Amino acid sequence: MKLSNKEIQPYRIWYQYLQTALNDKKHSKNVNRNYYKDWHLNLVKELTFNQWIKTHEHLFIEKEPEIKLFDSKRTPNTILVEIPISLNVAQVRDNIGKVIKGKIAKSQTHHRFKIQSNRPLQTEFFDYFLWSYQFRQLNKYTNEEIWVKVDEKVKERQKKVATQITNNFRKTGKGIRPRILTGWSSTKDDNNRKILISRNILKAQNILTNVCKGIFPGSY
Secondary structure, three states: OOHHHHHHHHHHHHHHHHHHHHHHHHOOOOOOOOOOOHHOOHHHOOHHHHHHHHOOHHOOOOOOOOOOOOOOOOOOOOOOOOHHHOOOOHHHHHHHHHHHHHOOOOOOOOOOOOOEEEOHHHHHHHHHHHHHHHHHHHOOOOOHHHHHHHHHHHHHHHHHHHHHHHHHHHHOOOOOOOOOOOOOOOOOHHHHHHHHHHHHHHHHHHHHHHHHHHHOEEEO
């Protein structure tokens, strides 16, 4: 089983925030390395998400529970059922439900790395926050200049998406019109731009703090 592009997108954002935290003097010391042990943080620091996910996609896939037979040893989140071998299959089928009623069909978390959000995720917003934060860390741009830099990245991405859709349509005859990326202000007012960037940076800082703890995106 593989994740679809839509399913994998939130994990890409999570990864990029964690990668930023690991390479950030302020946040790197606060990363919960035990929680992220299976992510192999030495790789997260260096690899792109597309490179890393090839060997780590299983961390985010909900495993389907399987019924197995065991001679004696019990594994976590299972129950052992003793069935007399004198019973035939029909008798087992007719009676096993009564025996295990109330013992199964309980909610279980089959992987640790769950998105934790109390609102629908619009992933482009998280990019805007992170880009604003990353430009601020360079210590050479004003908020107005950061707005221009982020605006350039927004337009660059929209152009790339439009090109991909056009190419796919030419190959398959199927496609949709490019969606205009939301969440980005087109205001020309410098003061509003300053406020927007300040808010983006603050939200990015809050998300980075959450990510260090193993929470994405959490409250921001």
